[in-house]
Each structure stands twice: as C-alpha cells, then as structure tokens.
Amino acid sequence: MTERIQNVLIVGGGTAGWLSASLLKRVLKDQVNITLIESDDIGTVGVGEASIPPMVNFNAALGLDERTFMEQTQATYKLGIEFEGWGHQDSRYMHAFGELGKSFPFCDFFQVWLKAKQQGLTDCLAEYSLNTQAAKANRFAHLQHIPNTQLQGLTYAYHFDAGLYAKLLSKQSQSQGVRRVEGKVTEVKTDPNSGHITSVHLANGERYSADLYLDCSGFKGLLIDQTMNVGFEDWSHWLPCDSAWALPSEQFDGEIKPYTRAIAKEAGWQWQIPLQHRIGNGYVFSSKFISEQDAKEALLQSLPSRPLAEPKLITFKTGMRRKQWQGNVFAVGLSSGFLEPLESTSIHLIQTSILRLIRHFPFDAIKDSAIENANMEFANEMEQVRDFVILHYKLTERDDSRFWQWCKNMFIPPSLHRKMALFEETGHFAAKTDDLFQNVAWQQVMVGQGLVPKTYHPLAEQFDDEHLKSLLDSLKVLLQTTVNKLPSHQAFIDKMTK
Numbered sequence: 001m002t003e004r005i006q007n008v009l010i011v012g013g014g015t016a017g018w019l020s021a022s023l024l025k026r027v028l029k030d031q032v033n034i035t036l037i038e039s040d041d042i043g044t045v046g047v048g049e050a051s052i053p054p055m056v057n058f059n060a061a062l063g064l065d066e067r068t069f070m071e072q073t074q075a076t077y078k079l080g081i082e083f084e085g086w087g088h089q090d091s092r093y094m095h096a097f098g099e100l101g102k103s104f105p106f107c108d109f110f111q112v113w114l115k116a117k118q119q120g121l122t123d124c125l126a127e128y129s130l131n132t133q134a135a136k137a138n139r140f141a142h143l144q145h146i147p148n149t150q151l152q153g154l155t156y157a158y159h160f161d162a163g164l165y166a167k168l169l170s171k172q173s174q175s176q177g178v179r180r181v182e183g184k185v186t187e188v189k190t191d192p193n194s195g196h197i198t199s200v201h202l203a204n205g206e207r208y209s210a211d212l213y214l215d216c217s218g219f220k221g222l223l224i225d226q227t228m229n230v231g232f233e234d235w236s237h238w239l240p241c242d243s244a245w246a247l248p249s250e251q252f253d254g255e256i257k258p259y260t261r262a263i264a265k266e267a268g269w270q271w272q273i274p275l276q277h278r279i280g281n282g283y284v285f286s287s288k289f290i291s292e293q294d295a296k297e298a299l300l301q302s303l304p305s306r307p308l309a310e311p312k313l314i315t316f317k318t319g320m321r322r323k324q325w326q327g328n329v330f331a332v333g334l335s336s337g338f339l340e341p342l343e344s345t346s347i348h349l350i351q352t353s354i355l356r357l358i359r360h361f362p363f364d365a366i367k368d369s370a371i372e373n374a375n376m377e378f379a380n381e382m383e384q385v386r387d388f389v390i391l392h393y394k395l396t397e398r399d400d401s402r403f404w405q406w407c408k409n410m411f412i413p414p415s416l417h418r419k420m421a422l423f424e425e426t427g428h429f430a431a432k433t434d435d436l437f438q439n440v441a442w443q444q445v446m447v448g449q450g451l452v453p454k455t456y457h458p459l460a461e462q463f464d465d466e467h468l469k470s471l472l473d474s475l476k477v478l479l480q481t482t483v484n485k486l487p488s489h490q491a492f493i494d495k496m497t498k
Contacts (some may be wrong), residue, residue: 005211005362006032011185011200011223012216013038016161016333016350020061021178023354028361030177035208038418039184049280050078050260050274051157051342053097058351062172063182071497072168074276074307075160077489081136081344085264086449090132090396092447094259096342100440101475110443112468114427114456120227121469125447128472131155132478138255138339139486157344159242159260159273159280177268181208185217188227196225196328207439212362215331217340224321224331229377232337237391238412239318240289240403241268241340245296246282246312250305251275260491262342265298266290267403270340276493279304284340289403316340318386324378325371329359330420337382342389348436354364381436387416388445395420395449420451427453 011019013036021036059069069075080096087093101109109128118124126132131154134140143153148311183202192197199209205402206225215223224230236242251274251299261272268285283299288297291394296311322332332353339345360370394412398404412420423429423446431438446452487495 004364007210008032008034008212009208009210010036010214010216015166015188017216018166018173019350020216020354021173021333022169025173025176025178026062028047035179037181037183040182049162050159051347052153052344053157054348055157064128067496069366073160073164076156076256076274076276076493077140078157078159079131080259081260081262083262086392086396087392094126094132095444096129098131101128111457111460114453114467116472119465122472127476133479133483134486135259137483138257138489139483140258140489141490159275161275162184168333213329214333215329216333218334221335223329224335228326228329230326233319233322235319235386239284243287244284244314245299247302248278248308249281251278252305255488256490266401278308286403320382323372328366339385339389344406345385389443392418395451397450422452424453427456
C-alpha cells in the first residue's frame with residue numbers, strides 16, 4: 001500500500017495533461033508536488049475545439065478570466081450544435097443549450113408543447129429556445145448587459161484552439177509551481193508484488209518516481225493499458241466511426257456563427273467549428289463503409305473556405321478502459337477512453353475525471369474502496385454519454401447509403417432502448433440529476449430526428465386551447481424581443497478581445 005501521497009507525476013501534456021496539472025495545483029496547492037512529462041516530438045490530437053457549458057465554470061475555477069481566455073485561444077461562443085441531415089437528408093434541427101419555454105408547477109414545458117402540437121397550435125419545439133433563436137440570428141451577449149429582459153440568460157460554451165488552450169494552461173500551471181520535464185518515456189518499471197508503478201525512464205536516461213501517476217498519454221494509454229493492462233470495453237458495434245480527417249480553413253468575411261455544425265455525410269458526419277482566426281473542419285467516418293481516400297476527397301470538396309493545411313488522419317476506437325484507476329495509476333482523457341466528438345464531450349470528460357480524482361484523492365494512502373467507487377462513477381458517466389451519442393445514429397430515417405442503413409437497423413444497448421420506448425409511449429424522460437445530458441437535450445434530439453411521443457402528461461390539461469395559444473404566442477414574442485436586443489456574435493467578440 002502506498003503511504004501518504006506527496007508526489008504526483010503526469011505523463012503526457014496536451015489538454016488532458018495541463019488541465020489536470022492546473023486544477024490539481026489550484027485545489028491542492030502545496031499539499032502535493034506536481035511534475036508533468038511531455039515530449040516536443042509527440043504531437044497531440046488537438047481537435048477538441050468545441051465544448052459544452054460546464055467549461056465556463058471550470059475555467060472560472062481555474063482562475064481564467066474569460067477575456068484572457070477568448071484572446072489567447074482565439075475563442076468564439078457556442079450556443080449549441082446544429083444537426084443537418086440526421087433525421088432524413090433534408091432535416092435540420094439544433095441541440096441548443098439552456099432551457100425550453102418556461103417551467104410550470106408539476107408540469108414540464110415539453111408536456112405543454114406536446115399538447116399544443118397535438119391540438120395543431122404549434123409545430124416547432126425550437127421556437128421556444130432562446131439559445132436556438134439567438135444562434136440562428138448570429139447574435140450573442142451576456143444578458144445581464146441587456147436592459148429590460150425578463151429572461152435568465154443564454155447558456156453557452158466555447159469554440160477554441162485546443163493547442164493554444166494547452167499552452168495557456170501550461171504557462172499558468174508552471175507559474176504556480178508545476179514542474180515541466182521535456183522528454184519521451186521509453187520504459188516503465190513496476191513493483192513485482194503490488195503491481196504499482198515505481199518509476200518511468202526517459203530516452204535521455206533520466207528517471208522519475210512518484211506516489212501517484214496520471215496517464216495523459218492519449219490513445220496509446222502508456223500507463224493504464226500498456227503497463228497496468230486494465231483492458232478495454234469496445235463500443236464500435238454501436239458507434240462504427242473509427243477515423244477522422246481534420247484540417248483548418250480560412251475564416252471568411254461575414255458573421256461568425258455561434259454554434260457548431262454537424263453535417264451528416266455518406267459514411268459519417270462533417271464538423272464545422274468557427275474560431276476567430278479559422279474554421280475547424282473534419283469528417284468523422286467509418287472505414288468499413290468508405291475508404292480513407294474517398295473520405296478525404298469528400299471533406300476537401302465540402303470545405304466552406306480555402307484550406308490552411310493538409311488534412312490530418314486520426315484513427316480511433318470508441319469505448320472505455322475497464323478501469324480508470326488501477327493501483328497508483330489514474331487515466332485522464334483519451335487514455336481512459338474515447339467517445340467520438342459528436343456532442344463535444346471530450347474536454348468535459350477530462351474535467352470530470354480530474355474532479356473525480358480530487359473527490360477521492362488519496363492523501364493518506366491509496367484505498368481500494370476509493371478506487372472502486374471512482375471506477376463505478378467513471379463507467380456510469382461514460383455509458384450515459386455513450387447512449388446519448390448512439391441515439392443520433394439509431395434514430396434516423398435515412399436509407400440512402402449502407403452506413404445509414406446499418407445505423408438504422410443496429411442493435412442498441414438495453415439502457416437506450418428503455419429510454420426511447422418510455423419517451424415514445426409517454427413523452428417522459430427522467431435523466432438522473434448527475435447525468436451530463438438532461439431532459440431538454442434528449443427531447444431536442446429525439447423530436448429533431450422524428451421521434452414524437454404518442455401522448456402527453458394529463459397535467460398539461462390544466463391549459464385550455466385558448467390559454468395555451470396565448471401562452472405560447474407570448475413566449476415567442478418575449479424570446480424574439482430579447483434576441484432583437486442582442487448585438488451580433490462578431491460585435492460581442494470584438495468587444496471582448498479588443
């Protein structure tokens with residue numbers, strides 16, 4: 001058993017490594033010594049350029065001023081993700097952050113909308129999302145700066161340059177006492193009795209030891225997989241995309257969109273992520289249904305602007321390590337598992353992993369009970385996010401390619417099957433309070449891709465048709481009036497960065 005943890009060694013830099021170093025140092029301060037080893041010769045994946053709303057509070061917890069973050073990472077604001085061609089080829093809907101409509105006693109707004117839809121009083125759920133209406137108008141502001149608004153505000157995240165973000169965190173961490181070592185790990189030594197790692201050795205002959213090791217080495221999982229052999233739970237039979245071409249293109253004149261575009265393609269989907277200085281582009285695809293060369297050509301032919309680099313191929317396998325924590329090794333980021341970037345969860349899963357480690361941090365000694373609980377939390381989180389991502393593929397009406405035919409007919413996890421059945425039969429969805437994706441997210445994707453419940457909750461009967469129509473009309477007016485007060489997304493970015 002390892003005694004009191006005094007030294008933490010992080011193997012690998014990039015976003016995972018430097019986020020880990022930043023938060024651990026911020027929270028634990030001088031209680032532990034933190035060293036990070038990274039090699040200038042090993043590149044990072046670097047395409048995690050879209051995030052979800054918890055990142056706003058996470059940056060604040062790190063002490064990062066939003067203006068500084070926006071300036072130094074070329075960031076823009078993100079109000080949601082628009083899905084194009086997912087339900088059927090001509091469909092378009094937005095998974096927007098924030099709430100829908102307004103809350104009522106004992107009755108979710110969604111149930112009220114369902115009744116109104118059945119009565120022919122409304123059709124589009126997105127009309128009652130402030131985020132969606134602002135996104136489509138290319139407008140953004142912090143609502144506390146907007147006079148005479150009755151709404152709480154826009155719920156937002158960021159688009160940003162992941163490489164610049166890692167550099168910002170690296171600079172901040174080192175200024176706070178994190179030690180950076182440049183080098184490539186070539187050998188890992190373990191204790192033959194406990195199985196714990198005792199030291200890592202670099203190509204230059206240097207040797208480093210610690211009480212606790214964080215594996216931030218990316219897909220290869222140098223410590224958690226290659227050394228600790230925890231195993232991998234493969235989810236590619238549910239999420240068949242295994243490759244992505246990625247490249248930046250020019251940011252062209254015109255309004256920068258405050259949302260990510262996810263465009264369905266023949267054998268996967270294409271992302272477009274607008275930053276201040278460029279647009280991030282990529283084609284996530286299944287190599288079983290299209291060749292690498294054909295996917296590359298498809299991406300190049302559908303770029304919104306002139307490319308700034310050659311396409312970079314990334315290959316991956318969706319799934320998770322069977323354990324995030326084994327012995328004295330804790331895996332963070334791609335080394336712990338990977339869920340494709342469809343819902344921009346990669347950065348968030350790094351953040352929750354670090355927070356999980358802090359909650360269970362073994363100050364006195366590494367205890368089996370803490371490891372077991374942390375691993376259970378990790379599995380629950382990954383499986384919940386997995387189901388949400390699978391939903392987008394399963395819930396399609398497309399049959400125009402072998403890929404979409406396969407997705408439409410595939411077997412899905414029982415947990416997802418139960419969620420879809422309950423929603424279709426009752427209009428009800430009961431996300432757990434600690435789930436990343438709450439009811440509103442599931443409602444938008446399900447309805448957006450054509451799964452509309454057969455009935456609504458009887459509590460919605462408290463509104464007669466006349467009252468219902470008046471209520472929904474006034475909501476739409478309030479939302480539109482608020483959106484009209486917002487400056488353009490570009491104008492707000494200019495204000496924040498100049």
